[in-house]
Amino acid sequence: MSVSQEQKISSTQTLKDDQNLQCQIQNFIRKKDFKSVIRILHTNKKSRINYQKLKYENQIYHVGQNLCIRGDNRSVYVAKLIKIVKLLDNQNNCIPFIKVQWFTRKTELMDLQKDYLDCISENEVFKTNQFDYIEIERIIGLAIILSYEEYDHIEELNDNIFFMRASYIDGKLFPSFDQWKKICVCQRPANPDLKYILCEMCQQWFHLKCIGLHQDQAKKLNKYICSQCQN
Ligand SMILES: [Zn+2]
Ligand SMILES: [Zn+2]
Structure with missing residues (x-):
């Protein structure tokens, strides 16, 4: 078999595969079987x-x-x-x-x-x-x-x-938990869902729980200075 014949055969084969694939995809779409369409998209780059x-x-x-x-x-x-x-x-x-x-x-x-x-x-x-x-x-x-x-x-x-x-x-x-930026006296990463108060001096956040402040008490405070800044 000459090289050109071999090439011809292989290209015809690819064309046939493409048509089969197209038929398959069309069948899946008609049946609304998107899971199978997605499987083809995952495995076949030509589709x-x-x-x-x-x-x-x-x-x-x-x-x-x-x-x-x-x-x-x-x-x-x-x-x-x-x-x-x-x-x-x-x-x-x-x-x-x-x-x-x-x-x-x-x-x-x-x-x-x-x-x-x-x-x-x-x-x-x-x-x-x-x-x-x-x-x-x-x-x-x-x-x-x-x-x-x-x-x-x-x-x-x-x-x-x-x-x-x-x-x-x-x-x-990644980065691992212990490399996350830490705040407060407890030195743990911040969770913005929790309640914090800002120290006016050092501009650091503190958990209300960690400094023993109730939410109502915190609201009444004009400003908060952390114990470290007070010393
Ligand atoms: Zn804390
Ligand atoms: Zn402070």
């Missing part, structure tokens, strides 16, 4: 066309933006938009899917030790190395992910504002 932006419910989303994603039973997930792919069904309708990189939230970290969990905020996210293809109907809207310092200074919080100070990869935090 997709990439786009940089997507319009969904009057909002334009760009690759690289962070999104709030509808989870099971009312939970909200946070993810980075990595890829936008579109498939065609046999009526030439476009079926878009997105590839996302997940952020973990406190509710998914319940096997961490309690000591750590006490310092983690409900609005804190951790970047993971987990990716998925999902249907665009699961997009709720844009998510804003700030650094801890930015989040600490923000005046008004919304449901879509989160902060991140670590990643969560293969069951480990």
Whole structure:
């Protein structure tokens, strides 16, 4: 067999594979079996066309933006938009899917030790190395992910504002918990969900609990000076 014949055979084979794949995808879309479509998207690089932006419910989303994603039973997930792919069904309708990189939230970290969990905020996210293809109907809207310092200074919080100070990869935090910035006399990382008071002198935050102040007492104080600054 000459080289050119071999090449011809192999290219015909690829074309046939492509057609089979297209048929398979179309069947899955017709049956609304999105799980199988997503499996193909995971395993076969030829099945997709990439786009940089997507319009969904009057909002334009760009690759690289962070999104709030509808989870099971009312939970909200946070993810980075990595890829936008579109498939065609046999009526030439476009079926878009997105590839996302997940952020973990406190509710998914319940096997961490309690000591750590006490310092983690409900609005804190951790970047993971987990990716998925999902249907665009699961997009709720844009998510804003700030650094801890930015989040600490923000005046008004919304449901879509989160902060991140670590990643969560293969069951480990990076940077590790003991490297997180510490505050107060207890020298533990801040959890913005708890109540704090600011020392007017050193500009450090203190847990009300740790300095033995009740919330009502703290409200009545004009200013607070920590015990270290008083000495
Ligand atoms: Zn404390
Ligand atoms: Zn102080």
